[in-house]
Amino acid sequence: MIVTVGDVAAGGHCVARVDGEVYFVRHALPGERVRIEITERKKRFAFADAVEVLEASPDRVEPPCRFAGPSKCGGCDFQHATPESQRRLKAKVLFDQLTRIGGIDPARLDGVEVEALAWPEGALGWRTRMQYAVGPDGRPGLRAHKSHDLIHIDKCAIATERIRESEVLGKHWDGMGAVGVVDTDDEQLAVYTQLRRTARPHHKSGPKLVHQQVGSNEFEIGFDGFWQVHPAAASTFLECALDFLQPREGESAWDLYAGAGAFAAGLAEAVGETGRVVAVENAPASRTAANLARWKNAGAIDGDVAAIAPDLGSVDLVVLDPPRSGAGPEVVVALGEARPRAICYIACDAGALARDASDLAIEGYELKRLRAFDAFPMTQHFETIALFEPVD
Incomplete structure (x- = not known):
């Protein structure tokens, strides 16, 4: 159906209301007129993707990553919006x-x-920690939104340059459920694998202890430790x-x-x-x-x-x-x-x-x-x- 999109809601959606029905729409912006495709129905509302934009918001831009959009990678919610409008x-x-x-x-x-x-790269190239899912064929990728579907990519636009240039996505990780890569403040990459989501990470290459800097203070954490x-x-x-x-x-x-x-x-x-x-x-x-x-x-x-x-x-x-x-x-x-x-x-x-x-x-x-x-x-x-x- 065709809807006029209302305000933004939590979760990367905007809200559209038609004949008393509520739709949480991804890949849309407030004020746009779009054609939506229902992706999931609940008792009191439904989720949908904007699959065609009929009247675009002035804040809309072409996503900088070709893997962003309906039925594609689910990692980014707002690549179709200017960085300034994302913050609003x-x-x-x-x-x-x-x-x-x-x-x-x-x-x-x-x-x-x-x-x-x-x-330096603005809204891109900032993510220092990436974890990719691995398919039955051993090839890594990222999941579609709220889905087990695996989207094979050649690089992630929001990952740091060192991660983008690494060989992690080009390798096969047979038998693994996930492979992760960590870009540290001492300019090294640590790579780990997991058999499944709940399994302990297994160090594969790079430093086992990584270094992070805050001002003059240095912190040493495990390759699987939390850091912003x-x-x-x-x-x-x-x-x-x-x-x-x-x-x-x-x-x-x-x-x-x-x-x-x-x-x-x-x-x-x-x-x-x-x-x-x-x-x-x-x-x-x-x-x-x-x-x-x-x-x-x-x-x-x-x-x-x-x-x-x-x-x-x-x-x-x-x-x-x-x-x-x-x-x-x-x-x-x-x-x-x-x-x-x-x-x-x-x-x-x-x-x-x-x-x-x-x-x-x-x-x-x-x-x-x-x-x-x-x-x-x-x-x-x-x-x-x-x-x-x-x-x-």
């Missing part, structure tokens, strides 16, 4: 999620925007977090879901020798304790944040960088009992941030400052950094 769409999603789910006063979000991260995929993200997020928290000499701080410990290291420098920083992380590949060993005022606890946070006592500052699912009520309650003067929440999912913001309000904390960054150009994803403080 993401800002609208953030506003809607925080006001509708989080209960945040719209006036507090007035003028909210998603900022670009500096990178945009080269400019880690330093930008740390700078923003410290600006929000304004750490003082002698204060105590927690870095929850600490990863390699980049935020903990920054906090340790800021609170000085009389301060104390505790990092909590449960992934051995992050090597949190080893990365913090040079700071006498910082230490790491290996374990689950929800299990450990209630027993940590009180604290002045918290950096909270949970997985996409969010921190959850247990962790938020523990923060409420610890009564920090400030909580800096780093969120890779606006919906999870909104849910946790609602729970933080119950614990007596309100949103004070907010910045969002386009750390994943061409995709629906972005990063949000929010400051919560106790209600006056």
Whole structure:
């Protein structure tokens, strides 16, 4: 059918309504008139692809990657939009999620925007970590959207130049379920394989321990350890977090879901020798304790944040960088009992941030400052950094 597309929604879709029916449409932009093809029906709505554009938005462009589009690679959601309009769409999603789910006063979000991260290739060539699915024939590729269909590609446009020029996509990986490649700050590529999604990664080539840099601090993590995929993200997020928290000499701080410990290291420098920083992380590949060993005022606890946070006592500052699912009520309650003067929440999912913001309000904390960054150009994803403080 032919529809006129409405506003953007979470998940890389725009919403179209026809005769009381709701359609979440990919590959469209607000205001466009498009022909759609239904891809999945639910009880109260349906998903669809825009397969023909009859009236285009002025923000529409030709996708820079030939593998982007309906029935093609599902990795990028917005290659058909200018980078500037992508950021506007993401800002609208953030506003809607925080006001509708989080209960945040719209006036507090007035003028909210998603900022670009500096990178020589702009919205392309930024992704330092790629994982490709491997088909029965041993050839790697990327999945179509919400599908097991494998799209064989010769390169990924958002991957870094070193990854694009590597031989990973040109090889056969017989018997494997996936192959991954990591581009590190010391200009080396680490390659790993997995038998299946839930299996432990197996190192194939390159360094087993990779190095990442934030300012003058270097972090060593396992080849399968977590690190921000945009080269400019880690330093930008740390700078923003410290600006929000304004750490003082002698204060105590927690870095929850600490990863390699980049935020903990920054906090340790800021609170000085009389301060104390505790990092909590449960992934051995992050090597949190080893990365913090040079700071006498910082230490790491290996374990689950929800299990450990209630027993940590009180604290002045918290950096909270949970997985996409969010921190959850247990962790938020523990923060409420610890009564920090400030909580800096780093969120890779606006919906999870909104849910946790609602729970933080119950614990007596309100949103004070907010910045969002386009750390994943061409995709629906972005990063949000929010400051919560106790209600006056």
